[in-house]
Amino acid sequence: MKKTSQMKKYIYAFVAIACLSFGQSCKKDSEFLDKQPTSTLSVEAIWKDPNLVLTVLGDLYDRYPDFQRIESWWLFxxxxxxxxxxxxxxxxxxxxEYGYDAWRYWDIEVYKLINNLNLFIKSGQEAAALKPADRDRFLAEARFIRAGVYFEMVKRMGGVPLITVPLEYDYSGNPGYLQYPRAKEAEIYDFVIAELEAVKTILPDDATEKSRATKAAALAMETRAALYAGSIAKYSNSQLSLPGGEVGISSTLANGYFTKALNAAKQIIDGGKYSLYQKNPNLSDNFAALFTDKGSNPEVIFAKDFKLKTxxxxxxxxxxxxxxxxxxxxxxxxxxxxxxxxxxxxxxxxxxxxxxxxxxxxxxxxxxxxxxxxxxxxxxxxxxxxxxxxxxxxxxxxxxxxxxxxxxxxxxxxxxxxxxxxxxxxxxxxxxxxxxxxxxxxxxxxxxxxxxxxxxxxxxxxxxxxxxxxxxxxxxRYAEVLLNAAEAAFxxxxxxxxxxxxxxxxxxxxxxxxxxxxxxxxxxxxxxxxxxxxxxxxxxxxxxxxxxxxxxxxxxxxxxxxxxxxxxxxxxxxxxxxxxxxxxxxxxxxxxxxxxxxxxxxxxxxxxxAAHRFRIGNYYSSIAQDVLNGNPKIIRNPNQ
Structure with missing residues (x-):
């Protein structure tokens, strides 16, 4: 049966809050992952209290996608x-041989996350109870996470449906209005870059903040995304393209992306707030300590943090x-x-x-x-x-x-x-x-x-x-910013x-x-x-x-x-x-x-x-059959 708008809000609040599993306090930004909610609240109630908004945002951060990661050694x-x-x-x-479904990142859970982010952004835009600076930062963080999700999708799948508004089924029996075609691969990269440019001046320019989005984190993602797009444009070929541009980027766009990558990197470098980690005179020990030292580490820009006490x-x-x-x-x-x-x-x-x-x-x-x-x-x-x-x-x-x-x-x-x-x-x-x-x-x-x-x-x-x-x-981290700048300049x-x-x-x-x-x-x-x-x-x-x-x-x-x-x-x-x-x-x-x-x-x-074999068809992961069956506007990736 059709859910009312208010019920949808309550369900979203429950989904976004009740699944958290963190500690006991979110009084400080640095402890925003430590809040364990005990009740279900409406969206309106949440957007009246910055601590509650931060708790919901903590769940969205925790769902930020990584492929290889510290929790899964075997992937390395x-x-x-x-x-x-x-x-x-x-x-x-x-x-x-690697399977064509390897590294696939396009399913109901991905778009559920995107829809949650779109709902969060829409609700925040309509909220009036918070201080404008607090509200704007929360919205910028959600857009940063959403850009990261789309970046993760495009580097695995190529162009994907670009959805920036909340979707709700009207139970009419006709889901056609929910069926989006794939955007061009370049359009997804352009969206990611544009979003990061839009939020970078709203996010705090704070080098001590490592686990929430900052201006430098937005620029670091921007320089990486632009570098990826430029490389794809320069080094791809006709075997890795589709007529509609869902896969493949024109070589004429390569230098434009490299320029954006260099400019974003230079903003971090010229800002002077980050530097290479150099605390230990033993250079090997110093390099190892870079990854474990969480005290005043000048190189780390954005990290997924963990805490013993929680x-x-x-x-x-x-x-x-x-x-x-x-x-x-x-x-x-x-x-x-x-x-x-x-x-x-x-x-x-x-x-x-x-x-x-x-x-x-x-x-x-x-x-x-x-x-x-x-x-x-x-x-x-x-x-x-x-x-x-x-x-x-x-x-x-x-x-x-x-x-x-x-x-x-x-x-x-x-x-x-x-x-x-x-x-x-x-x-x-x-x-x-x-x-x-x-x-x-x-x-x-x-x-x-x-x-x-x-x-x-x-x-x-x-x-x-x-x-x-x-x-x-x-x-x-800052070393990547330097190497991104070096590659883009080259x-x-x-x-x-x-x-x-x-x-x-x-x-x-x-x-x-x-x-x-x-x-x-x-x-x-x-x-x-x-x-x-x-x-x-x-x-x-x-x-x-x-x-x-x-x-x-x-x-x-x-x-x-x-x-x-x-x-x-x-x-x-x-x-x-x-x-x-x-x-x-x-x-x-x-x-x-x-x-x-x-x-x-x-x-x-x-x-x-056996020897590993990466085939031409592995450059873009295959789209699952249930996705193709559910949306006739979606076309397959090449070589699959």
Whole structure:
């Protein structure tokens, strides 16, 4: 039966409020996620009290879409950044092709969120009880969230129905007036950019606010969205377009988008309120701390926050802490790949394989297990826990066994195993594998030879089930603004400006020889984002917008030879379809000068059985059949 307008308001208020699960107070902006409502109120009553409006807004923020995120470690093993060292997730390395429905974001829940946002905006525009400044900020925040939802949709789906007013079915039996056609892909990007431009001066210009929309957050989303649109316009082709423009953006629009991306980035840079995080003189520790330090962090612009006191926490550290020193009997699930580790360049700005063998194919011997990683970009050890390094003050014990002089390997099949077998001329039982592995097929061991460090919480108790972690998930940070500006300037032909924007990011990583303007190439732009934003949820969208995904994840198998003395590490089209690892062994040859030194072997985990293939049809996710059936105005995406 038909619902009355008043009933609709009550239902909306109930849906928007009653589903919240936060704490006990929303007296301060910084605590706006901590309110637990206990009653259902009308929309009119809500819009008379800024605390109540903030509570409803908190629910809308909490529904802000992310794909890869700190709550779901396994999603970072879908491509080539990491190996999923968990039995139930080995399938991620056994899929030959990505499905056409992968990354789909177009269903009833998405448009329910959009409708809730449209209702919130309409109700706020009609409200007169609040102070105008309070009301305008709330409305600007809702428009910011709505822009974020449409941005998430367009980068997955292309053009979608653009709906900015609340919809209500009149139960007439004819839903035609609710059926919107798809907007052009460019129109969705234009809407996102225009909304962010409209609200940026209404939102507070407050660098201390991290979990609510600010002027800088709007500009950060604008520079990213405009950069995406410009890339799609420049690098797309006729295979990735539809006649009506629902998919594909004219190449003539590329420079206009790049100009908008650069201008938005420059407003943040020139504003002087944000800067790169540089609190720790140890550059690797400094980079790791950037993601966990929530006190006066000058780099973070917009983040999803978590709070121990309200039990709004996550288990990323429990799931991924080094297994040997874990606060619970679990961890080690996400193992960074050799593919990623080898991408971090040397401090002289050159690319090189990690030297496991010399030019003649002979093993290279290292006195210390960490020596093979010396002289590399500091972001490597800030992103990845390397063998022999520390977490929470404890040394991570990653080594795969003993290699004898004749090439025989003596190892174990469990963490830190003491085998009954003995080493030659040594009758005592000894530990023959690290307490963190690696052991092939043993879940939670460092099967790639590495553990993840980025976003691991160093606080005591963060690896315990009863405590967990409140480290935030950073959606926008200042380093991205600088790299967005560098990329946009490069695309506009200003190589000098591009070199200037990229320099402070590389300086922080210890790469003190600045790149000259002539050295700023597309390959350099791609590389810099790869190593700066690993495990931050940017890789897929970058590869898609540059139209590189089908070239890099091309379905071709790989071998160890691709990682020894490789010559194309910095190439944007370098194949990276299978996750490889690097295992350290202790060389056992008493009396030899290299006795008990370390040798390294490039390995492919046995659970990696197929090469990932990204097809042309994967650039835009397929539209579900029920959506097509329910709206005859919707046309399919190409190549599907």
């Amino acid at each position: 093993a879908d491509f080539d950044e990491g190996f999923a060292s968990a039995g139930g997730d080995y399938f991620r390395h056994q899929n030959l 039990n709004k926490v996550h288990g990323f550290t429990i799931d991924n802490q080094p297994r040997s020193s874990a606060e619970e009997a679990q961890g080690g699930r996400l193992n960074p790949s050799l593919n990623l580790v080898q991408s971090f360049e040397k401090l002289d700005n050159s690319y090189a394989s990690l030297a496991s063998v010399d030019a003649g194919g002979n093993p290279v011997y290292y006195t210390n297990i960490t020596d093979i990683f010396a002289g590399r970009d500091a972001r490597l050890a800030g992103t990845v826990i390397l063998p022999g390094t520390q977490f929470k003050g404890k040394t991570v014990d990653i080594w795969a066994g003993y290699q004898l002089a004749n090439g025989t390997i003596i190892t174990g099949d469990n963490f830190g195993q003491m085998k009954d077998k003995v080493l030659p001329d040594n009758p005592a039982s000894v530990q023959v594998v690290g307490k963190d592995g690696p052991v092939d097929g043993l879940e939670f061991s460092a099967q790639s030879g590495f553990y993840v460090r980025k976003y691991l919480d160093p606080a005591t108790g963060s690896g315990q089930i009863g405590t967990r972690s409140d480290v935030w998930w950073i959606r926008y 695309e506009l032909g200003d190589l000098g400006a591009a070199a200037g924007y990229i320099k402070p990011v590389r300086d922080r990583a210890g790469l003190t020889t600045a790149l000259t303007p002539a050295q700023i190439t597309f390959d350099r732009i791609v590389h810099e984002r790869k190593v700066e934003f690993a495990f931050e949820g940017q890789q897929l969208w970058d590869m898609k917008r540059w139209r590189l995904a089908d070239k890099v994840w091309n379905g071709n198998n790989m071998s160890a030879a691709d990682f020894t003395n490789a010559t194309n590490i910095g190439s944007v089209t370098r194949t990276s379809t299978q996750v490889f690892g690097l295992w350290p062994y202790k060389y056992y040859n008493p009396g030899n000068a290299n006795h008990l030194k370390y040798v390294f072997k490039v390995i492919k985990p046995s659970r990696v059985t």
